[in-house]
Amino acid sequence: MSFIELKNITKTFNGVAVLKNLNVEIEEGNVLGILGRSGCGKSVLINMLRGTKEYKPDSGQMIFNIAICNKCSHVEPPSKVGETCKCGGELKAKTVDFWHSDRKDFAEIRKRIAIMLQRNFALYERETVIENVLRAMEEGEYEDNLYKALDLLDMVQMSHRITHVARDLSGGEKQRVVLARQMAKEPMLFLADEPTGTLDPQTAEYLHQTLINGVKNKGITMVITSHWPEVMNKLADQVIWLDNGEIIEKGPSTEVVKHFLETVPLPKKVDEVEYGGPVIDVKDAKKHYYSIERGVIKAVDGVDLNINKNEIFGIVGLSGSGKTTLSRMLIGLTEPSSGEIKVKLGDEWIDMTKPGPLGRGRVIPYIGLLHQEYSLYPYRSVLENLTDSISLELPAEFAKMKAIHTLNAVGFDNEYSNTILNKEPNELSGGERHRVAIAQVLIKEPNIIILDEPTGTMDPITRVQVTDSILKAREELEQSFIIISHDMDFVIDVCDRTALMRGGKILKIGDPKDIVKELTPEEEEKMLN
Numbered sequence: 378m379s380f381i382e383l384k385n386i387t388k389t390f391n392g393v394a395v396l397k398n399l400n401v402e403i404e405e406g407n408v409l410g411i412l413g414r415s416g417c418g419k420s421v422l423i424n425m426l427r428g429t430k431e432y433k434p435d436s437g438q439m440i441f442n443i444a445i446c447n448k449c450s451h452v453e454p455p456s457k458v459g460e461t462c463k464c465g466g467e468l469k470a471k472t473v474d475f476w477h478s479d480r481k482d483f484a485e486i487r488k489r490i491a492i493m494l495q496r497n498f499a500l501y502e503r504e505t506v507i508e509n510v511l512r513a514m515e516e517g518e519y520e521d522n523l524y525k526a527l528d529l530l531d532m533v534q535m536s537h538r539i540t541h542v543a544r545d546l547s548g549g550e551k552q553r554v555v556l557a558r559q560m561a562k563e564p565m566l567f568l569a570d571e572p573t574g575t576l577d578p579q580t581a582e583y584l585h586q587t588l589i590n591g592v593k594n595k596g597i598t599m600v601i602t603s604h605w606p607e608v609m610n611k612l613a614d615q616v617i618w619l620d621n622g623e624i625i626e627k628g629p630s631t632e633v634v635k636h637f638l639e640t641v642p643l644p645k646k647v648d649e650v651e652y653g654g655p656v657i658d659v660k661d662a663k664k665h666y667y668s669i670e671r672g673v674i675k676a677v678d679g680v681d682l683n684i685n686k687n688e689i690f691g692i693v694g695l696s697g698s699g700k701t702t703l704s705r706m707l708i709g710l711t712e713p714s715s716g717e718i719k720v721k722l723g724d725e726w727i728d729m730t731k732p733g734p735l736g737r738g739r740v741i742p743y744i745g746l747l748h749q750e751y752s753l754y755p756y757r758s759v760l761e762n763l764t765d766s767i768s769l770e771l772p773a774e775f776a777k778m779k780a781i782h783t784l785n786a787v788g789f790d791n792e793y794s795n796t797i798l799n800k801e802p803n804e805l806s807g808g809e810r811h812r813v814a815i816a817q818v819l820i821k822e823p824n825i826i827i828l829d830e831p832t833g834t835m836d837p838i839t840r841v842q843v844t845d846s847i848l849k850a851r852e853e854l855e856q857s858f859i860i861i862s863h864d865m866d867f868v869i870d871v872c873d874r875t876a877l878m879r880g881g882k883i884l885k886i887g888d889p890k891d892i893v894k895e896l897t898p899e900e901e902e903k904m905l906n
Contacts, residue, residue, distance in 0.1 A: 379442060380403055380455060380566075381403040382402050382440040382442075383402075383437070383439055384438040384440065385398050385400060386400075386436075386437035388418075388421060391800075391804075393796060394622055396422060400624075401627070405455060406456075406597070407614045407615060408598075409617070410609040410612065410613030410616040411423070411617055412602075412603070412617070412619070412633065413619035414837075414839055415806045416793075417806075418619050418621075420570050420806050424570075425439065426568055426600060428490065434476060438474050438477070439475040439476055440472060440475070441486055442470070443471055444457040444470060449462060449464040449466055451468075452489050489565040490567075491560070491566070492567075492568040493552070493556060493567075493569045502544040503543070506543060507539040507540070509554055510526040510530060510558055512558075514561045514562075526561065529557040529561055530557050532587060533557045535550065535553050535554060535557065549584070552572060553584060553587070556584065556587060556591070560591055564597060565597070565598065566598050568600050569588065569601040569602070571604065573605070573608070588601070588612060593612060601613065607634075614630065615628065615630065616633040618636070650688075650873065652688050653685060656684060656857055657682070657721075657825070658683050658726070659719075660681055660717040661716040662703070662715075662717070663675070663677055663678055663713060664699075664706060664714050675881045677702050679716075680703060680716075680881075682883065682886070686855065686857055687851055687856075688857050689871055689873050690873065690875070691860045691861075691868040691875035692860070692875070692876050692878060693861075693863070695899070695904075699880070702881075706718060707827070709732075720737075722739060722740050743825065745826040745827070746818065751814040753802040753810060753817070754766045755803060756801060758800060759801075760777065763776075763783065763816060763817055763820050764820075769820065780816075783816045784813070786849060787815050787816045787819070787842065788846060797813075819846075824857065825856070826850075826858050827861070828847075828858065829861045830864075832862070860872055863904050865893060865904040
């Protein structure tokens with residue numbers, strides 16, 4: 378008997394079908410992977426399995442075959458039928474139509490489901506790491522719970538951060554604490570929706586291995602979505618490939634992933650590019666900080682750099698190498714300690730070290746920036762996010778035309794662009810929100826665009842579309858791009874030249890393929906997929 382059976386599941390939002398007549402069986406102890414490009418329905422299905430109220434199916438059944446205690450109603454997976462519950466009662470077999478069951482069965486099943494969402498860390502920000510994990514545990518002896526919490530933090534490689542306050546952790550560290558919290562609930566079903574979508578390759582690999590050790594190898598049933606096909610091969614026993622809300626294929630992970638990858642297009646080849654003259658000129662730029670514990674920190678240490686009009690320039694390096702600090706100095710968000718930074722506007726060179734409307738204030742309106750931790754206005758529509766919300770005041774019909782044109786540039790076709798204009802960001806998938814955020818930068822037609830980790834939540838097809846959109850924007854709008862990325866494969870596809878940073882210095886500037894040869898083994902491990 379299957380643990381979970383989906384029978385003819387259909388779901389619509391605002392009249393648009395996002396899941397269409399799905400039929401899936403999930404065996405106890407297996408890992409089901411859900412593969413597909415952004416917007417295919419992966420996150421909707423995950424939230425439906427979680428029991429999130431807004432995702433109740435319009436039709437069809439979600440059947441849970443469970444073992445339930447005849448005394449306290451505690452729920453376990455079906456293999457526990459006949460065993461004795463903690464309360465002393467007997468665990469008996471029961472079939473529950475999840476979304477049409479009584480409230481008690483629904484609540485008891487829901488309590489036994491854990492979930493990790495992309496970009497949603499769900500932590501008590503002001504409490505320590507160990508306190509966050511202890512909060513997730515059922516009532517019991519404090520000392521027993523403390524040892525369990527320490528074991529879980531060791532499993533997710535966070536033992537060195539147990540006294541740190543959650544808000545001070547990096548994104549990858551927060552995600553590992555979330556995993557420890559979810560495992561503390563001792564779930565019978567573990568759901569993971571793009572859990573490593575925004576993480577660098579090495580941190581993602583840590584988390585994947587933890588999911589294998591802490592979930593898969595312990596026989597916990599898991600459903601995971603990912604835009605990384607290699608994750609499906611590593612973690613999933615069976616994979617379903619969703620496209621436009623329908624199952625295209627289901628079967629062993631290796632077969633489905635192989636067929637999915639055959640549909641991923643190659644980036645367009647770039648013809649010879651004609652650059653204009655330099656638009657950014659940096660000479661001996663430094664940014665030094667003073668720390669009581671560490672003394673002088675040389676975040677950027679004597680950088681010389683020039684970037685040309687129409688050029689797509691990459692800045693790569695490990696975390697802490699200085700690449701983000703340098704990019705913030707280039708656009709006037711961080712004051713240099715010394716050195717020259719100039720940006721060309723028209724025929725004039727503007728000194729970015731000088732504040733005010735006659736200094737960098739003249740240039741800033743012509744620079745677009747997408748932070749790694751981008752955000753959209755949550756209660757404004759996509760159209761409003763692309764116009765009114767960013768003070769782009771245009772006549773209504775022209776605003777719509779420009780928004781659709783920009784959405785086309787980041788991989789949405791005309792028909793789909795029209796369907797999402799009136800949606801709020803929470804109605805979009807993570808990858809779709811990411812592309813809308815890039816469109817929000819592009820729509821103001823800046824001269825210089827800085828993209829900080831632009832491929833974080835993207836499936837392979839969307840990644841290629843964004844690569845093509847950057848190349849297209851350069852061609853049509855004569856824009857210069859600065860790409861900050863840990864994804865060296867993406868940098869090779871899109872960048873003309875790349876700077877390798879290490880310890881606040883630029884080690885080398887050259888063709889991205891040549892820069893790969895300069896990487897240390899540690900850099901290769903963290904920056905090459």
